[in-house]
Amino acid sequence: MKIAMIGAGYVGLVSGACFSEFGIEVCIVDTDLAKVEALRKGVIPIFEPGLDALVADNVRDGRLTFTTSTEEAVDGADAVFIAVGTPSRRGDGHADLTYVFAAAEQVAKALKAPAVIVTKSTVPVGTGRKVQAIVKAARPDLQIDVASNPEFLREGSAIGDFMRPDRVVIGTDSERAQAVLKRLYRPLFLIETPILFTGLETAELTKYAGNAFLAMKITFINEIADLCEKTGADVHDVARGIGLDGRIGRKFLHPGPGYGGSCFPKDTLALTKTGQDFGVPIRLVETTVAVNDARKKAMAGRVAAAAGGLKGKTVAVLGLTFKPNTDDMRDSPALDIVPALLEAGASVRAYDPEGMKAAKPLLPDAVQYCKDALDTAAGADVLVVITEWNEFRALSPARLAATMKGKVVVDLRNIFDPVAIREAGFAYTSIGRH
Numbered sequence: 001m002k003i004a005m006i007g008a009g010y011v012g013l014v015s016g017a018c019f020s021e022f023g024i025e026v027c028i029v030d031t032d033l034a035k036v037e038a039l040r041k042g043v044i045p046i047f048e049p050g051l052d053a054l055v056a057d058n059v060r061d062g063r064l065t066f067t068t069s070t071e072e073a074v075d076g077a078d079a080v081f082i083a084v085g086t087p088s089r090r091g092d093g094h095a096d097l098t099y100v101f102a103a104a105e106q107v108a109k110a111l112k113a114p115a116v117i118v119t120k121s122t123v124p125v126g127t128g129r130k131v132q133a134i135v136k137a138a139r140p141d142l143q144i145d146v147a148s149n150p151e152f153l154r155e156g157s158a159i160g161d162f163m164r165p166d167r168v169v170i171g172t173d174s175e176r177a178q179a180v181l182k183r184l185y186r187p188l189f190l191i192e193t194p195i196l197f198t199g200l201e202t203a204e205l206t207k208y209a210g211n212a213f214l215a216m217k218i219t220f221i222n223e224i225a226d227l228c229e230k231t232g233a234d235v236h237d238v239a240r241g242i243g244l245d246g247r248i249g250r251k252f253l254h255p256g257p258g259y260g261g262s263c264f265p266k267d268t269l270a271l272t273k274t275g276q277d278f279g280v281p282i283r284l285v286e287t288t289v290a291v292n293d294a295r296k297k298a299m300a301g302r303v304a305a306a307a308g309g310l311k312g313k314t315v316a317v318l319g320l321t322f323k324p325n326t327d328d329m330r331d332s333p334a335l336d337i338v339p340a341l342l343e344a345g346a347s348v349r350a351y352d353p354e355g356m357k358a359a360k361p362l363l364p365d366a367v368q369y370c371k372d373a374l375d376t377a378a379g380a381d382v383l384v385v386i387t388e389w390n391e392f393r394a395l396s397p398a399r400l401a402a403t404m405k406g407k408v409v410v411d412l413r414n415i416f417d418p419v420a421i422r423e424a425g426f427a428y429t430s431i432g433r434h
Protein backbone atom coordinates (compact mmCIF):
# COMPACT_ATOMS: atom_id res chain seq x y z
CA MET A 1 0.00 0.00 0.00
CA LYS A 2 1.04 3.58 -0.45
CA ILE A 3 0.09 6.71 1.47
CA ALA A 4 0.95 10.39 1.41
CA MET A 5 1.26 12.46 4.58
CA ILE A 6 0.61 16.18 4.25
CA GLY A 7 2.73 17.98 6.85
CA ALA A 8 6.09 16.94 8.31
CA GLY A 9 5.47 18.33 11.79
CA TYR A 10 5.32 16.44 15.09
CA VAL A 11 2.31 14.39 13.99
CA GLY A 12 2.98 14.02 10.25
CA LEU A 13 6.60 13.01 10.66
CA VAL A 14 5.99 10.55 13.48
CA SER A 15 2.88 8.95 11.94
CA GLY A 16 4.48 8.84 8.49
CA ALA A 17 7.61 7.16 9.86
CA CYS A 18 5.52 4.70 11.92
CA PHE A 19 3.32 3.76 8.93
CA SER A 20 6.48 3.11 6.91
CA GLU A 21 7.68 0.89 9.76
CA PHE A 22 4.41 -1.06 9.29
CA GLY A 23 5.70 -1.81 5.76
CA ILE A 24 3.68 0.84 3.92
CA GLU A 25 5.24 3.07 1.27
CA VAL A 26 5.03 6.63 2.65
CA CYS A 27 5.77 9.96 1.02
CA ILE A 28 5.69 12.96 3.38
CA VAL A 29 5.14 16.37 1.85
CA ASP A 30 5.76 19.74 3.47
CA THR A 31 5.61 23.25 2.07
CA ASP A 32 8.64 24.18 4.19
CA LEU A 33 11.57 23.60 1.80
CA ALA A 34 14.20 23.88 4.55
CA LYS A 35 12.44 21.12 6.53
CA VAL A 36 12.24 18.81 3.53
CA GLU A 37 15.87 19.44 2.59
CA ALA A 38 16.96 18.72 6.15
CA LEU A 39 14.93 15.48 6.22
CA ARG A 40 16.42 14.38 2.92
CA LYS A 41 19.87 14.83 4.48
CA GLY A 42 18.81 12.77 7.48
CA VAL A 43 18.45 15.75 9.82
CA ILE A 44 15.29 15.54 11.96
CA PRO A 45 13.87 19.04 12.47
CA ILE A 46 12.26 18.23 15.85
CA PHE A 47 13.38 16.45 19.00
CA GLU A 48 11.41 13.26 19.55
CA PRO A 49 13.11 10.26 21.20
CA GLY A 50 13.81 7.44 18.72
CA LEU A 51 12.58 9.34 15.66
CA ASP A 52 15.99 9.79 14.03
CA ALA A 53 16.68 6.04 13.97
CA LEU A 54 13.14 5.18 12.81
CA VAL A 55 13.33 7.67 9.95
CA ALA A 56 16.87 6.59 8.97
CA ASP A 57 15.91 2.88 8.89
CA ASN A 58 12.86 3.41 6.72
CA VAL A 59 14.55 5.87 4.36
CA ARG A 60 17.36 3.33 3.93
CA ASP A 61 14.85 0.58 3.14
CA GLY A 62 13.22 2.84 0.53
CA ARG A 63 9.78 3.01 2.18
CA LEU A 64 9.97 6.63 3.38
CA THR A 65 10.54 9.68 1.18
CA PHE A 66 10.14 13.45 1.48
CA THR A 67 9.05 16.05 -1.02
CA THR A 68 7.65 19.57 -1.36
CA SER A 69 5.41 18.47 -4.24
CA THR A 70 1.85 17.40 -3.39
CA GLU A 71 1.46 15.94 -6.92
CA GLU A 72 4.49 13.72 -6.42
CA ALA A 73 3.42 12.65 -2.92
CA VAL A 74 -0.17 11.67 -3.76
CA ASP A 75 0.67 9.87 -7.00
CA GLY A 76 -0.61 6.30 -6.60
CA ALA A 77 -1.58 6.80 -2.94
CA ASP A 78 -4.43 4.71 -1.49
CA ALA A 79 -4.88 7.30 1.26
CA VAL A 80 -3.67 10.84 1.88
CA PHE A 81 -3.43 11.94 5.51
CA ILE A 82 -3.70 15.62 6.36
CA ALA A 83 -1.49 16.40 9.37
CA VAL A 84 -1.10 20.16 9.10
CA GLY A 85 -1.40 22.60 11.99
CA THR A 86 -4.74 23.81 13.40
CA PRO A 87 -3.59 26.66 15.66
CA SER A 88 -5.90 29.05 17.51
CA ARG A 89 -7.27 31.66 15.15
CA ARG A 90 -6.00 35.09 16.16
CA GLY A 91 -8.66 37.17 17.84
CA ASP A 92 -11.39 34.61 18.54
CA GLY A 93 -9.76 31.31 19.60
CA HIS A 94 -11.58 29.12 17.05
CA ALA A 95 -9.38 26.51 15.39
CA ASP A 96 -7.79 28.03 12.29
CA LEU A 97 -8.66 25.62 9.49
CA THR A 98 -6.92 27.53 6.69
CA TYR A 99 -4.13 24.96 6.37
CA VAL A 100 -6.49 21.97 6.47
CA PHE A 101 -8.81 23.36 3.79
CA ALA A 102 -5.89 24.45 1.59
CA ALA A 103 -4.31 21.00 1.91
CA ALA A 104 -7.61 19.24 1.10
CA GLU A 105 -8.03 21.29 -2.05
CA GLN A 106 -4.40 20.81 -3.15
CA VAL A 107 -4.68 17.06 -2.63
CA ALA A 108 -7.99 16.77 -4.46
CA LYS A 109 -6.61 18.69 -7.43
CA ALA A 110 -3.42 16.61 -7.48
CA LEU A 111 -5.04 13.16 -7.30
CA LYS A 112 -5.16 11.14 -10.51
CA ALA A 113 -7.02 8.11 -9.16
CA PRO A 114 -9.63 7.42 -6.44
CA ALA A 115 -8.26 7.72 -2.91
CA VAL A 116 -9.25 8.43 0.68
CA ILE A 117 -8.46 11.78 2.27
CA VAL A 118 -7.98 11.26 6.01
CA THR A 119 -7.88 14.18 8.44
CA LYS A 120 -5.36 13.45 11.18
CA SER A 121 -5.14 17.06 12.31
CA THR A 122 -7.33 17.95 15.29
CA VAL A 123 -10.34 19.65 13.71
CA PRO A 124 -13.65 20.87 15.15
CA VAL A 125 -16.75 18.77 14.67
CA GLY A 126 -18.21 19.51 11.24
CA THR A 127 -14.86 20.01 9.49
CA GLY A 128 -14.97 16.63 7.70
CA ARG A 129 -18.24 17.63 6.00
CA LYS A 130 -16.60 20.87 4.83
CA VAL A 131 -13.62 18.91 3.54
CA GLN A 132 -16.05 16.66 1.65
CA ALA A 133 -17.60 19.75 0.02
CA ILE A 134 -14.19 21.23 -0.88
CA VAL A 135 -13.04 17.97 -2.40
CA LYS A 136 -16.28 17.50 -4.35
CA ALA A 137 -16.10 21.04 -5.74
CA ALA A 138 -12.44 20.60 -6.73
CA ARG A 139 -12.86 17.14 -8.28
CA PRO A 140 -16.44 16.29 -9.25
CA ASP A 141 -14.95 13.75 -11.69
CA LEU A 142 -13.13 11.58 -9.11
CA GLN A 143 -14.23 9.33 -6.27
CA ILE A 144 -12.53 10.74 -3.19
CA ASP A 145 -13.74 9.49 0.19
CA VAL A 146 -13.20 11.42 3.38
CA ALA A 147 -12.40 10.07 6.85
CA SER A 148 -11.41 11.45 10.23
CA ASN A 149 -8.64 9.66 12.11
CA PRO A 150 -7.64 11.91 15.02
CA GLU A 151 -4.18 11.36 16.44
CA PHE A 152 -3.69 10.78 20.16
CA LEU A 153 0.12 10.52 20.34
CA ARG A 154 1.98 12.51 23.00
CA GLU A 155 5.18 14.36 22.24
CA GLY A 156 8.07 12.74 24.07
CA SER A 157 6.62 9.22 23.71
CA ALA A 158 5.10 9.65 20.27
CA ILE A 159 6.49 6.53 18.60
CA GLY A 160 5.35 4.18 21.36
CA ASP A 161 1.98 5.90 21.43
CA PHE A 162 1.53 5.44 17.68
CA MET A 163 2.76 1.83 17.63
CA ARG A 164 0.85 0.73 20.75
CA PRO A 165 -2.06 3.14 21.14
CA ASP A 166 -4.84 2.78 23.70
CA ARG A 167 -7.24 2.96 20.75
CA VAL A 168 -7.60 4.11 17.16
CA VAL A 169 -10.64 6.14 16.15
CA ILE A 170 -11.78 6.06 12.54
CA GLY A 171 -14.75 8.20 11.52
CA THR A 172 -16.23 7.81 8.06
CA ASP A 173 -19.46 7.04 6.22
CA SER A 174 -17.61 5.31 3.42
CA GLU A 175 -17.11 1.54 3.40
CA ARG A 176 -14.22 1.94 0.99
CA ALA A 177 -12.46 4.38 3.33
CA GLN A 178 -13.06 1.98 6.23
CA ALA A 179 -11.53 -0.88 4.27
CA VAL A 180 -8.44 1.15 3.32
CA LEU A 181 -7.88 2.32 6.89
CA LYS A 182 -8.38 -1.21 8.24
CA ARG A 183 -5.60 -2.41 5.95
CA LEU A 184 -3.31 0.46 6.96
CA TYR A 185 -3.82 -0.23 10.66
CA ARG A 186 -3.60 -4.02 10.27
CA PRO A 187 -0.51 -4.32 12.53
CA LEU A 188 -2.54 -2.71 15.32
CA PHE A 189 -5.49 -5.09 14.75
CA LEU A 190 -3.00 -7.92 15.20
CA ILE A 191 -1.98 -6.64 18.65
CA GLU A 192 -5.68 -6.31 19.54
CA THR A 193 -5.77 -2.52 19.73
CA PRO A 194 -9.37 -1.37 20.13
CA ILE A 195 -10.35 0.25 16.83
CA LEU A 196 -13.50 2.36 16.97
CA PHE A 197 -15.40 2.90 13.75
CA THR A 198 -17.65 5.93 14.03
CA GLY A 199 -19.23 8.67 11.96
CA LEU A 200 -17.14 11.68 10.96
CA GLU A 201 -18.61 14.00 13.58
CA THR A 202 -18.13 11.50 16.41
CA ALA A 203 -14.45 10.96 15.60
CA GLU A 204 -13.82 14.70 15.45
CA LEU A 205 -15.56 15.38 18.74
CA THR A 206 -13.91 12.41 20.48
CA LYS A 207 -10.51 14.03 20.07
CA TYR A 208 -11.60 17.33 21.63
CA ALA A 209 -13.53 15.61 24.41
CA GLY A 210 -10.43 13.55 25.27
CA ASN A 211 -8.08 16.53 25.41
CA ALA A 212 -10.57 18.67 27.33
CA PHE A 213 -11.08 15.92 29.91
CA LEU A 214 -7.32 15.58 30.47
CA ALA A 215 -6.90 19.35 30.71
CA MET A 216 -9.72 19.45 33.31
CA LYS A 217 -8.05 16.67 35.28
CA ILE A 218 -4.77 18.61 35.46
CA THR A 219 -6.58 21.81 36.36
CA PHE A 220 -8.55 20.00 39.05
CA ILE A 221 -5.43 18.71 40.81
CA ASN A 222 -3.82 22.14 40.46
CA GLU A 223 -6.70 23.73 42.36
CA ILE A 224 -6.64 20.94 44.96
CA ALA A 225 -2.89 21.64 45.30
CA ASP A 226 -3.66 25.28 46.09
CA LEU A 227 -6.05 24.14 48.80
CA CYS A 228 -3.44 21.71 50.16
CA GLU A 229 -1.01 24.61 50.54
CA LYS A 230 -3.48 26.56 52.67
CA THR A 231 -4.58 23.63 54.81
CA GLY A 232 -1.46 21.56 55.50
CA ALA A 233 -2.53 18.63 53.29
CA ASP A 234 -0.12 17.00 50.81
CA VAL A 235 -1.29 16.96 47.19
CA HIS A 236 0.77 13.89 46.30
CA ASP A 237 -0.97 11.85 48.93
CA VAL A 238 -4.35 13.27 47.93
CA ALA A 239 -3.61 12.42 44.27
CA ARG A 240 -2.63 8.89 45.22
CA GLY A 241 -5.62 8.58 47.49
CA ILE A 242 -8.04 9.48 44.73
CA GLY A 243 -6.04 8.01 41.85
CA LEU A 244 -6.16 4.49 43.30
CA ASP A 245 -9.90 4.64 42.76
CA GLY A 246 -10.23 2.86 39.42
CA ARG A 247 -12.95 5.27 38.35
CA ILE A 248 -10.52 8.18 38.63
CA GLY A 249 -7.15 6.65 37.69
CA ARG A 250 -3.68 7.80 38.73
CA LYS A 251 -2.53 9.52 35.56
CA PHE A 252 -2.71 13.27 34.97
CA LEU A 253 -2.89 14.06 38.66
CA HIS A 254 0.49 15.82 38.90
CA PRO A 255 0.20 19.44 39.99
CA GLY A 256 2.28 22.07 38.22
CA PRO A 257 2.38 25.57 36.76
CA GLY A 258 -0.58 24.97 34.42
CA TYR A 259 -0.90 22.93 31.24
CA GLY A 260 0.71 24.13 28.03
CA GLY A 261 1.84 22.58 24.78
CA SER A 262 0.72 22.37 21.21
CA CYS A 263 -2.67 20.78 21.96
CA PHE A 264 -4.46 21.35 25.28
CA PRO A 265 -4.54 25.18 25.27
CA LYS A 266 -5.75 25.55 21.70
CA ASP A 267 -8.06 22.51 21.78
CA THR A 268 -9.80 23.42 25.04
CA LEU A 269 -10.35 26.94 23.73
CA ALA A 270 -11.61 25.69 20.35
CA LEU A 271 -14.05 23.30 22.08
CA THR A 272 -15.54 26.17 24.09
CA LYS A 273 -15.99 28.12 20.84
CA THR A 274 -17.71 25.17 19.15
CA GLY A 275 -20.01 24.81 22.16
CA GLN A 276 -20.91 28.49 22.03
CA ASP A 277 -21.55 28.32 18.27
CA PHE A 278 -24.01 25.48 18.81
CA GLY A 279 -25.70 27.15 21.80
CA VAL A 280 -24.30 24.47 24.13
CA PRO A 281 -21.70 26.23 26.26
CA ILE A 282 -19.26 23.74 27.78
CA ARG A 283 -18.91 25.58 31.07
CA LEU A 284 -16.52 23.13 32.73
CA VAL A 285 -14.07 23.60 29.88
CA GLU A 286 -14.60 27.38 29.75
CA THR A 287 -13.68 27.51 33.43
CA THR A 288 -10.71 25.18 32.89
CA VAL A 289 -9.33 27.53 30.23
CA ALA A 290 -9.74 30.58 32.47
CA VAL A 291 -8.28 28.88 35.57
CA ASN A 292 -5.28 27.58 33.64
CA ASP A 293 -4.53 30.94 31.99
CA ALA A 294 -4.66 32.66 35.37
CA ARG A 295 -2.47 29.99 36.93
CA LYS A 296 0.33 30.38 34.37
CA LYS A 297 0.25 34.14 34.90
CA ALA A 298 0.35 33.77 38.69
CA MET A 299 3.49 31.61 38.83
CA ALA A 300 6.01 34.47 38.68
CA GLY A 301 4.26 35.94 41.73
CA ARG A 302 4.99 32.72 43.62
CA VAL A 303 8.66 33.09 42.79
CA ALA A 304 8.67 36.74 43.89
CA ALA A 305 6.92 35.84 47.16
CA ALA A 306 9.38 33.02 47.87
CA ALA A 307 12.36 35.29 47.13
CA GLY A 308 11.03 38.34 49.03
CA GLY A 309 10.89 40.37 45.79
CA LEU A 310 12.85 40.02 42.57
CA LYS A 311 14.30 43.45 41.91
CA GLY A 312 18.02 43.14 41.23
CA LYS A 313 18.00 39.38 41.84
CA THR A 314 19.26 36.66 39.51
CA VAL A 315 16.82 33.83 38.80
CA ALA A 316 18.05 30.52 37.42
CA VAL A 317 15.32 28.88 35.33
CA LEU A 318 15.56 25.13 34.73
CA GLY A 319 13.40 23.92 31.85
CA LEU A 320 11.55 25.93 29.22
CA THR A 321 9.56 23.40 27.19
CA PHE A 322 5.97 22.60 28.19
CA LYS A 323 7.05 19.11 29.25
CA PRO A 324 10.22 17.01 29.18
CA ASN A 325 11.47 14.99 26.19
CA THR A 326 10.36 17.50 23.58
CA ASP A 327 11.71 20.72 22.10
CA ASP A 328 8.16 22.09 21.70
CA MET A 329 7.69 25.54 23.24
CA ARG A 330 4.11 26.13 22.07
CA ASP A 331 2.08 27.67 24.92
CA SER A 332 4.68 26.57 27.47
CA PRO A 333 4.16 28.06 30.97
CA ALA A 334 7.72 29.41 30.59
CA LEU A 335 6.39 31.91 28.05
CA ASP A 336 4.32 33.52 30.82
CA ILE A 337 6.74 33.00 33.69
CA VAL A 338 10.07 34.16 32.23
CA PRO A 339 8.88 37.56 30.88
CA ALA A 340 7.09 38.22 34.18
CA LEU A 341 10.29 37.49 36.13
CA LEU A 342 12.14 40.00 33.96
CA GLU A 343 9.37 42.58 34.36
CA ALA A 344 9.62 42.17 38.14
CA GLY A 345 13.24 43.31 37.88
CA ALA A 346 15.09 39.99 37.90
CA SER A 347 17.91 38.89 35.59
CA VAL A 348 17.13 35.49 34.15
CA ARG A 349 19.59 32.72 33.38
CA ALA A 350 17.95 29.73 31.71
CA TYR A 351 18.67 26.25 30.47
CA ASP A 352 16.65 23.57 28.71
CA PRO A 353 18.18 20.35 27.34
CA GLU A 354 16.32 20.55 24.00
CA GLY A 355 14.13 23.64 23.95
CA MET A 356 16.52 26.61 23.85
CA LYS A 357 16.58 26.96 20.07
CA ALA A 358 12.79 27.13 19.89
CA ALA A 359 12.61 29.31 23.03
CA LYS A 360 14.99 32.07 21.91
CA PRO A 361 12.70 33.75 19.37
CA LEU A 362 9.76 33.53 21.81
CA LEU A 363 11.41 34.94 24.94
CA PRO A 364 12.83 38.43 25.60
CA ASP A 365 16.43 38.98 24.46
CA ALA A 366 17.45 39.73 28.04
CA VAL A 367 17.39 36.02 28.94
CA GLN A 368 20.88 34.56 29.29
CA TYR A 369 21.09 30.96 28.06
CA CYS A 370 23.42 28.57 29.86
CA LYS A 371 25.16 25.30 29.06
CA ASP A 372 23.70 23.08 31.76
CA ALA A 373 21.80 23.16 35.04
CA LEU A 374 24.76 23.88 37.32
CA ASP A 375 26.05 26.60 35.00
CA THR A 376 22.55 28.18 35.18
CA ALA A 377 22.50 28.04 38.95
CA ALA A 378 25.97 29.59 39.34
CA GLY A 379 25.70 32.81 41.35
CA ALA A 380 21.87 32.84 41.23
CA ASP A 381 19.72 34.06 44.10
CA VAL A 382 16.73 31.88 43.23
CA LEU A 383 16.31 28.60 41.35
CA VAL A 384 13.00 27.89 39.58
CA VAL A 385 12.10 24.54 38.04
CA ILE A 386 9.61 24.92 35.18
CA THR A 387 10.04 21.59 33.35
CA GLU A 388 10.71 18.22 35.00
CA TRP A 389 13.56 16.92 32.82
CA ASN A 390 15.15 13.83 34.39
CA GLU A 391 18.58 15.47 34.50
CA PHE A 392 17.19 18.10 36.90
CA ARG A 393 15.81 15.42 39.21
CA ALA A 394 19.34 14.08 39.57
CA LEU A 395 20.84 17.41 40.74
CA SER A 396 22.61 17.25 44.07
CA PRO A 397 21.21 19.80 46.56
CA ALA A 398 24.70 20.16 48.08
CA ARG A 399 26.24 21.07 44.71
CA LEU A 400 23.43 23.53 44.03
CA ALA A 401 23.99 25.13 47.42
CA ALA A 402 27.72 25.40 46.72
CA THR A 403 27.25 27.15 43.37
CA MET A 404 24.28 29.45 44.12
CA LYS A 405 24.54 32.80 45.87
CA GLY A 406 21.05 32.70 47.38
CA LYS A 407 19.28 29.77 48.99
CA VAL A 408 15.78 29.84 47.48
CA VAL A 409 14.31 27.05 45.33
CA VAL A 410 10.86 27.28 43.75
CA ASP A 411 10.00 23.88 42.36
CA LEU A 412 6.95 24.16 40.10
CA ARG A 413 7.11 20.41 39.26
CA ASN A 414 7.83 18.93 42.70
CA ILE A 415 10.98 17.15 41.48
CA PHE A 416 13.08 17.67 44.60
CA ASP A 417 12.91 15.80 47.88
CA PRO A 418 11.77 18.52 50.32
CA VAL A 419 13.82 17.04 53.19
CA ALA A 420 17.08 16.78 51.22
CA ILE A 421 16.82 20.23 49.67
CA ARG A 422 16.05 21.87 53.03
CA GLU A 423 18.92 19.99 54.67
CA ALA A 424 21.20 21.65 52.09
CA GLY A 425 20.08 25.02 53.50
CA PHE A 426 17.43 26.03 50.95
CA ALA A 427 14.12 27.76 51.58
CA TYR A 428 12.01 25.43 49.44
CA THR A 429 8.62 26.10 47.86
CA SER A 430 6.83 23.46 45.79
CA ILE A 431 3.27 22.93 44.62
CA GLY A 432 0.65 21.66 47.04
CA ARG A 433 2.93 20.22 49.70
CA HIS A 434 5.03 21.47 52.57
Ligand SMILES: NC(=O)c1ccc[n+]([C@@H]2O[C@H](COP(=O)([O-])OP(=O)(O)OC[C@H]3O[C@@H](n4cnc5c(N)ncnc54)[C@H](O)[C@@H]3O)[C@@H](O)[C@H]2O)c1
Nearest residue numbers: 007008009010011029030031084085086103121122151155
Ligand atom coordinates in the same frame (compact mmCIF):
# COMPACT_ATOMS: atom_id res chain seq x y z
N1 LIG B 1 1.87 17.85 18.38
C1 LIG B 1 1.14 16.94 19.00
O1 LIG B 1 1.54 16.40 20.01
C2 LIG B 1 -0.21 16.54 18.45
C3 LIG B 1 -0.83 15.39 18.95
C4 LIG B 1 -2.06 15.02 18.42
C5 LIG B 1 -2.67 15.79 17.45
N2 LIG B 1 -2.05 16.93 17.00
C6 LIG B 1 -2.69 17.70 15.94
O2 LIG B 1 -2.05 17.38 14.70
C7 LIG B 1 -2.00 18.53 13.88
C8 LIG B 1 -0.58 18.83 13.47
O3 LIG B 1 0.14 19.18 14.64
P1 LIG B 1 1.73 19.29 14.66
O4 LIG B 1 2.12 19.54 16.05
O5 LIG B 1 2.30 18.12 13.92
O6 LIG B 1 1.92 20.63 13.75
P2 LIG B 1 3.27 21.26 13.18
O7 LIG B 1 3.03 22.70 13.15
O8 LIG B 1 4.44 20.69 13.92
O9 LIG B 1 3.36 20.69 11.69
C9 LIG B 1 2.52 21.06 10.64
C10 LIG B 1 3.32 20.98 9.35
O10 LIG B 1 2.43 21.10 8.24
C11 LIG B 1 3.09 21.82 7.22
N3 LIG B 1 2.07 22.30 6.26
C12 LIG B 1 1.12 23.25 6.44
N4 LIG B 1 0.35 23.34 5.32
C13 LIG B 1 0.82 22.44 4.43
C14 LIG B 1 0.44 22.05 3.11
N5 LIG B 1 -0.61 22.61 2.50
N6 LIG B 1 1.14 21.10 2.48
C15 LIG B 1 2.19 20.51 3.10
N7 LIG B 1 2.60 20.82 4.37
C16 LIG B 1 1.93 21.77 5.02
C17 LIG B 1 3.84 22.90 7.97
O11 LIG B 1 4.89 23.45 7.20
C18 LIG B 1 4.35 22.10 9.19
O12 LIG B 1 5.62 21.55 8.96
C19 LIG B 1 -2.70 19.65 14.65
O13 LIG B 1 -4.05 19.69 14.29
C20 LIG B 1 -2.56 19.19 16.08
O14 LIG B 1 -3.58 19.71 16.90
C21 LIG B 1 -0.83 17.31 17.46
